[in-house]
Structure formats: structure tokens, C-alpha cells
Amino acid sequence: xxxxxxxxxxxxxxxxxxxxxxxxxxxxxxxxxxxxxxxxxxxxxxxxxxxxxxxxxxxxxxxxxxxxxxxxxxxxxxxxxx
Amino acid sequence: xxxxxxxxxxxxxxxxxxxxxxxxxxxxxxxxxxxxxxxxxxxxxxxxxxxxxxxxxxxxxxxxxxxxxxxxxxxxxxxxxxxxxxxxxxxxxxxxxxxxxxxxxxxxxxxxxxxxxxxxxxxxxxxxxxxxxxxxxxxxxxxxxxxxxxxxxxxxxxxxxxxxxxxxxxxxxxxxxxxxxxxxxxxxxxxxxxxxxxxxxxxxxxxxxxxxxxxxxxxxxxxxxxxxxx
Numbered sequence: 001x002x003x004x005x006x007x008x009x010x011x012x013x014x015x016x017x018x019x020x021x022x023x024x025x026x027x028x029x030x031x032x033x034x035x036x037x038x039x040x041x042x043x044x045x046x047x048x049x050x051x052x053x054x055x056x057x058x059x060x061x062x063x064x065x066x067x068x069x070x071x072x073x074x075x076x077x078x079x080x081x082x
Numbered sequence: 083x084x085x086x087x088x089x090x091x092x093x094x095x096x097x098x099x100x101x102x103x104x105x106x107x108x109x110x111x112x113x114x115x116x117x118x119x120x121x122x123x124x125x126x127x128x129x130x131x132x133x134x135x136x137x138x139x140x141x142x143x144x145x146x147x148x149x150x151x152x153x154x155x156x157x158x159x160x161x162x163x164x165x166x167x168x169x170x171x172x173x174x175x176x177x178x179x180x181x182x183x184x185x186x187x188x189x190x191x192x193x194x195x196x197x198x199x200x201x202x203x204x205x206x207x208x209x210x211x212x213x214x215x216x217x218x219x220x221x222x223x224x225x226x227x228x229x230x231x232x233x234x235x236x237x238x239x240x241x242x243x244x245x246x247x248x249x250x251x252x253x254x255x256x257x258x259x260x261x262x263x264x265x266x267x268x269x270x271x272x273x274x275x276x277x278x279x280x281x282x283x284x285x286x287x288x289x290x291x292x293x294x295x296x297x298x299x300x301x302x303x304x305x306x307x308x309x310x311x312x
Contacts, residue, residue: 014190022138037237040138045166045220046191047138049237 006054008038008062008076010069019043021067021075030058032078039075056080090123092182092296093303094289097128102160102171105130105179109242112181112308117238123182124303125244125292127285130171132157132255137233140167147258157255164243166220166233168259174250174270176284178292185239187296195220195232197295198245202230204291205247205284211274222247227269231261247271249284 010019019041026038032052039050052058060077063069097105105128115121134145134157144167145159152159157172171177184194199215202222206213206229213222213229222230230247250272260266271279289300 012189013192014188015192035238040163042138042165044192044195045137045164045232046195046234046236047163047165048191049235051238 005059005077005079006056007074008050008053008058008078010041010071010073010075011048011050012071013043013048016043016071018068018070019048021063021065021069022047023065024061025049026052026058028058028061028076031081032056032058041069050075052078054078054080055082089293089297089299090186092293092298092300093122093124093308094300095124095126095303095305095308096285097126097305099129099131099173102130102133102135102158106160106162108308109179109181113237113240113242116181116183116240123180123186123298124308125289125300126179126181127288128177128179129173129175129281130177132172132252133160133170134158134259135160135162135164135169135171137162137164137166137169139165140169144168144260145258146260151258155255157258162235162243164233164235166231167261169231169233169246169261170251170255170259170268171246172252172255174248174252174272174281176247176249176281176288177244178247178288179242179244180292181240181242183240184236189239191234191236194241195234198232199230201288201292201295202245202247204295205287206271208287208291209271209275209279209284211271224269224274227267228261229269229271229274247284247288249279249281 248270
């Protein structure tokens with residue numbers, strides 16, 4: 001714990017420039033496993049579930065529900081751990 | 083047509099006419115199995131009993147009638163995980179739910195939606211109807227009226243939910259909602275041709291065009307077996 005934080009970025013959904021944050025499925029402080037569902041974003045009538053890029057603890061939600069995020073944008077931060 | 087590579091074999095699960103609830107459960111279960119790698123890509127086709135579904139952008143304020151009216155008309159309401167707002171499904175509408183792994187199809191949500199739209203446009207062409215895409219408004223449109231809607235959910239890169247094409251749907255039911263929060267007028271192939279088109283013919287056309295757009299060969303699966311799959 002206390003290692004360098006990892007940014008959770010919007011994955012490349014293929015030619016999608018912007019998405020809207022629908023809802024967070026985890027809260028700041030939650031322990032998460034790699035691949036676990038973190039949040040839902042929506043674009044082009046598609047809901048996409050963003051998975052956790054690593055195992056650890058979600059320390060910061062960078063975007064609020066309803067906010068728009070551009071391709072590659074930072075969604076939150078997690079602290080790697082076991 | 084001469085294709086140098088083998089087309090992907092995709093199972094078609096024909097449910098015929100079915101209630102929305104059990105079909106949603108089946109979709110969710112098959113989705114989990116597809117994610118786990120236990121099964122391959124498949125497409126469910128179905129004609130639902132009357133139902134309104136609210137996607138992630140949909141609010142009950144997009145429903146213009148009271149719960150008494152819904153009860154009287156026998157229309158159920160479900161809140162679901164797909165993208166988009168409120169949608170109607172009912173008899174006379176052909177619904178297709180592709181459960182496919184987008185990692186094996188270019189990893190592009192946008193391309194997937196565009197291919198579904200292209201499939202519908204080709205189906206309409208077979209019936210002499212010119213459909214078009216409308217940038218920023220997913221679905222297929224004919225002279226500003228909506229003939230097909232699209233709403234997708236992607237988790238672990240595997241899709242569920244899909245498209246709904248109005249073949250000969252009940253206009254009175256469509257009038258009870260305001261899709262996308264906009265006054266969108268729905269239209270059926272029947273209205274555009276002023277002649278009836280059998281559902282079965284449209285379904286065959288949809289499978290043929292979907293196969294051609296996605297480069298798939300369909301093989302029919304027994305819904306009973308799929309329903310029992312573990």
C-alpha cells in the first residue's frame with residue numbers, strides 16, 4: 001500500500017470521442033479487483049462498463065455522474081495493492 | 083460471392099413470441115456464459131408481448147400515460163441497463179439481441195452500432211423502403227420517422243440488448259411514450275408499404291443481411307437447449 005497511484009482512464013471504445021458518465025458502481029475507498037466493474041459510461045445508445053485496470057483500492061473519483069469525458073480521459077485513481 | 087476466409091458460425095436462437103422478463107434473464111445468463119468463454123457468439127430473435135423499457139437515459143417522465151392505463155392495456159415496464167431512453171416492444175416488432183464478443187469484432191462500439199443500422203437499412207431496401215442513419219440519433223429513420231431503434235449494453239466487451247425493427251407494430255402503444263425525450267414519431271414497414279409484410283419473411287431477411295454485414299453464417303439453435311445450457 002501507499003505505492004504510486006494508477007489512473008483509471010476511459011478505454012478506447014473505437015472512434016468514440018466522448019462519453020457521458022452514467023453511474024459509479026464503486027465508491028472511493030472501496031477495495032477492487034482487476035477486471036471488476038467500476039462504472040458505466042454511455043455513448044451512441046450504448047452503455048459500456050469500464051473495468052478496473054488493476055487490483056487495489058479506489059482512492060478518487062475524478063468525474064461525477066452526468067459528466068462528459070473525452071477519449072483517454074481520467075475517470076479516477078486507484079492505489080495498487082492486494 | 084467468393085470469400086477467401088471462412089465466415090464465423092454464429093448461433094441463431096429463435097424465441098418466437100416471448101415475454102420481456104424471461105428473455106432478459108436469458109440474455110443476462112447467456113451474456114455471462116459468453117464472457118466466461120463457455121459458448122460462442124449468438125443472436126436471439128424475438129417478438130415481445132407489449133412492454134416499455136427504460137434505458138440508462140430514460141426517466142418515467144418519458145412515459146405519457148398513467149399506471150392504470152398500462153394495467154388496462156397489459157403493458158409492463160422494465161428499467162434496464164442498455165443505453166438510451168424509453169423504448170416500446172410489442173407484437174409486430176422484430177427484436178434481435180446479438181450476444182457477441184466485440185474483441186473479436188474490431189473492439190469498436192461505434193462500428194457495431196453502425197453495422198446494426200446498416201443491417202436494418204439493407205432489410206428495408208428489400209421491401210422497397212429507403213432508411214437512413216441520422217448522425218447523433220442511433221436507430222434507422224425514414225423521412226424523419228423512426229422505423230428501428232437500437233440500444234446496447236457492453237460488459238467485458240460482450241454485448242447484449244440490440245435492435246428493434248417495427249414491422250407492423252401498434253401505433254397507439256408508441257404514442258404513449260416520448261423516446262429520447264423528443265417527440266419522435268414511430269413508423270412500421272407496413273405503413274410505409276401500405277401492405278402487410280409477414281414477420282417470418284422480415285426475420286429471414288434480417289438474418290440474411292446481418293450475416294452479410296457481419297460476415298456470419300447462422301446455424302439455428304434450439305431455444306429449449308439454449309435455455310437449459312449451463
